[in-house]
Amino acid sequence: MIKKKKRAVTIKDIAREAGVSISTVSFAFNGTAPVAQETKDRIFEVINRLNYRPNSAARGLVTRKTNNICLFTPHPTSDFFSFSGNGVFSDLMQGIGEVLDQKDYNLLISWDTVGHKAKTPKLIRLIREQAMDGVLICLPSQDSSIINELNEHNFPLVIIGGADKNTAVNTVDVDNHEISYRVTRHLLELGHKRIAFISPGQLEFLVCEDRLEGYKEAMSDAGLKLRDDYIYIGDETESSGYRAVETFLSLKEPPTAIVAGRDIQAVGVLEYTKEHNIAVPETLALVSFENSQHAEKHGITSITTNLYEIGKEGAKLLIKLLNRKKERAAQNMVIPSGLVVRTSSKPSVSEPPAPSDSTEEEVTRVRTRGRKT
Amino acid sequence: MIKKKKRAVTIKDIAREAGVSISTVSFAFNGTAPVAQETKDRIFEVINRLNYRPNSAARGLVTRKTNNICLFTPHPTSDFFSFSGNGVFSDLMQGIGEVLDQKDYNLLISWDTVGHKAKTPKLIRLIREQAMDGVLICLPSQDSSIINELNEHNFPLVIIGGADKNTAVNTVDVDNHEISYRVTRHLLELGHKRIAFISPGQLEFLVCEDRLEGYKEAMSDAGLKLRDDYIYIGDETESSGYRAVETFLSLKEPPTAIVAGRDIQAVGVLEYTKEHNIAVPETLALVSFENSQHAEKHGITSITTNLYEIGKEGAKLLIKLLNRKKERAAQNMVIPSGLVVRTSSKPSVSEPPAPSDSTEEEVTRVRTRGRKT
DNA sequence: AGTGGCATTGAAAGCACTTACATTCATCAG
DNA sequence: CTGATGAATGTAAGTGCTTTCAATGCCACT
Incomplete structure (x- = not known):
């Protein structure tokens, strides 16, 4: 096997191979503009043959979307993770993962870094770097400074499991x-x-x-x-x-x-x-x-406190938020018990x-x- | 508060505000070229004042690094997640997270999608999209087709917990x-x-x-x-x-x-x-x-089967792999019990x-x- | 034949960065 | 005094994509 600095296949490659312009490939791939069936077929044939997938960074740069959603949790060894003895975290994650998966979002996990109080919280850093589209915060403590900051900046946010009832913020939880x-x-x-x-x-x-x-x-x-x-x-x-x-x-x-x-x-x-x-x-x-x-x-x-359901609804709500153009009132969703x-x-x-x-x-x-x- | 389509602050803003060119800002911020102390100070003052952080997509586009590392696991409700009753997954994740955090990598979680055998595995998709730099696979089953595919493509990969001894691949586990x-x-x-x-x-x-x-x-x-x-x-x-x-x-x-x-x-x-x-x-x-x-x-x-330690070493090994220019022999690391x-x-x-x-x-x-x- | 309309397609301008290379300017050896 | 040196900074190309806008060709209709 010959070793070359093997660059991944780009939209340009597809365009060349299919004998069309790159914009046409983009239109066809994303369905964002009408493309003649014949050319579309040709393009997709090439796409499949070369296993093309758009580079997420390049795409994110122009669309301003990362398709990453961050699950922000308390420290993994904390109270929360052993909540319910076993499997609670799994339940929650599965609920979240299932809907994220279906909508082609990626799940990023983050938690408060231990003993780095001085550093800017990781979550804030990720937001400034525009590394994710929205965040699910679970089991926040009463110190809601981060939440308030996000909320003020109007960053898409859903709180799972215990939201301060006095903050106008989207929440999903049992009551x-x-x-x-x-x-x-x-x-x-x-x-x-x-x-x-x-x-x-x-x-x-x-x-x-x-x-x-x-x-x-x-x-x-x-x-x-x-x-x-x-x-x-x-x-x-x-x-x-x-x-x-x-x-x-x-x-x-x-x-x-x-x-x-x-x-x-x-x-x-x-x-x-x-x-x-x-x-x-x-x-x-x-x-x-x-x-x-x-x-x-x-x-x-x-x-019952159905964490699976909570995770699922939380993720759904967040995605809904992301697709919303105009502002709406915060929602407090209650999962029945x-x-x-x-x-x-x-x-x-x-x-x-x-x-x-x-x-x-x-x-x-x-x-x-x-x-x- | 006046609502504007509030764009995040870019390197351009910093350059303008500090009265230098954008490359100088880049050099100063990343320390990739010498910059006079005086200008450096001025630049950092502006950076801190405006809370600048480089856009990860833009940066990733040119550097071809995402700083994302994916933890690929069996399905979260499966056997594995309840391995050891409780807390094992947390232990593993904490170990991984700790070292990733320290090196400013992000943790992406992914698992086999249920009942989507037809679809390209999510992991492969993520790799084609170049959405992550490396992957930690935990508890693989004997079906190592994905692993082999990654390995052939020379994708940075570390296996945690149960590697096929016949594959030349980096692993960390107890024996x-x-x-x-x-x-x-x-x-x-x-x-x-x-x-x-x-x-x-x-x-x-x-x-x-x-x-x-x-x-x-x-x-x-x-x-x-x-x-x-x-x-x-x-x-x-x-x-x-x-x-x-x-x-x-x-x-x-x-x-x-x-x-x-x-x-x-x-x-x-x-x-x-x-x-x-x-x-x-x-x-x-x-x-x-x-x-x-x-x-x-x-x-x-x-x-003992110290999952925390395994996670930590696994993450360390993967990061080492990412920073390596030239190929090296695969390593099988054994955590003592x-x-x-x-x-x-x-x-x-x-x-x-x-x-x-x-x-x-x-x-x-x-x-x-x-x-x- | 001319014209307008429509369906397709292409050209090119960004998006926010990094980096190779060019430029500037002061300093210093000859 | 001149040219070489080199540190500090700027210019511009390139990263892979989306999207606006223009161009093209075809057809029906006048």
Whole structure:
């Protein structure tokens, strides 16, 4: 095989080979102008024969599009990535990837660089370099300075999983406040009064704050007063659930039910109750979030947070944004959640009965809100 | 705020504002030619004031570099992503991301598109479009047609986790064959003769094949004959481990020890033994791979497979490749593994003793092999 | 035959950079 | 004093594409 500085095939090559001008090739390839069927056939024959694909840099230079979309996440070892124990990140990514793929967008991953606070955030750098068309930010913390900056510059942006409700920005998420209200309400309806809450993580994450608030509101609405000692700030580990029950049950007035912020914590709770022979749900009822395999395996009542769906809708929304000429109001998209009642909150019969609240029947509710622009 | 079709600031703007030519700006910014300190200062003042960053498409067009590196993986819901239960993908990605970040490369993620066999693989498309400089392929299956194609075109490529030893291609991985030999050997040294093996997944994954082969070789070397009924093809689930023991123990001559292909399977094994009151390690000894949190938590003897390190080295190697002018022989980099002996393969004393075989002490061995080119 | 209209196609101007090469100007050896 | 040297800077070509606008040819219709 003869080695030459083998340049990739360009539009020029196609034009020459097909005996037409380069603009005609461009028109034919992109379908941006009418080209006689005969010439079109000839051109495509050459394109396929030579495996031509337009150089993305050259094309991007003139069209000002990169077809890259950046997924900006917290640090991969952080809380978030182990959210739900396993597979959550995969679910999200798969949802995103699926729609991006279909629309021929590329997925760029970026996260806050460790210990480089001094440097311009990588995300900002990428934007200045015009290296991507839009960004999906997932699980932002309360420090929304970056988000605000992007938003002001009017950069296409969708936030996934926990958006500050006070910012006029496009979001896709489950309504953590509402579902937390719902699971707490479920326990209340079973007659529980002393209900404790385990936060899924640090409260600076909006998911966590929202879930806590939903719990609080449900309690207040039920006329129950909130107790600080019924709130435990957990993390992404099983053992944080374990330690939480341990703490709760050592109280003078221990709770009779627990809302765990995530399934893996609920697993930790069950580990404790099993070790200490505490009857679930008779002595201690338990509900949780995510409805993951863990919940299914351990019979934990849990409410779904469909990350796959969230990713998918987030990507769709972002792409819609990119194709929009004129400004529009920011959209807050809510992915429906279904409560799946299992033995952890119900006298065990045999098999978990049908969900009281099916995911399938609900419909995505979309709320819009004004934007200053 | 006045809305204008706000073009990003270009090198031209900087040149005008600083009163120099654009080439001087380019020289100063990139340090590619000497520029008087005074002018350099003036230029950088303007650059910082206007937040200039060179347009990546324009720059890429002439330099033929994108600074994008693609991580090509199996489908995100596949076996691989849940490899090790949780966090493995994160570990790998973090390792990769860390070094890429430092060198100002961007991370592009791509995986085989579902059900689009007809379409040109996305990876090939990206390469033809010259949308990335190099690719990290992780956990390839035996179908190495894509790899061969890339390799023939001399496209910068590093394979992570399971490379076909017969292809002259750059790889970074633990030596699955060797570590499998080692864990099996460990059981043999404890006096076991009837040792069964659970494959971590379908044998088309090279990791799986390698681990199986290592087991087989250790058995053969010990003068023991291989039995088909001592081999079970598992998957990424706990229950595959459960089913595996169940199968093994129903044999006329059940094994006295098991090599589980991954920690999560070992967990499934322990679940079974616990339920059926089978003494571990007395009646059934157990070893596994990965040395994940699962292994630690359940006291499973396991051998490390440091994905973080693998990712890091893989990225480093790829970047080295990109900066190399002349061709060099392909490198096969082996990340060391350490066997951590715990109670699952040792009469339980109290706490797991010090590892018999510490990771720290080993040194990365690098093998090279000729390449045809 | 002349003319207008339409469908195709081509020529050329960017897009924002890098870089080979030319130019300038001061300095210094002869 | 002159020409050579070399550092600093500028000029312009080229990167592969899109897109505007002009040119061409063909046909029907007058």
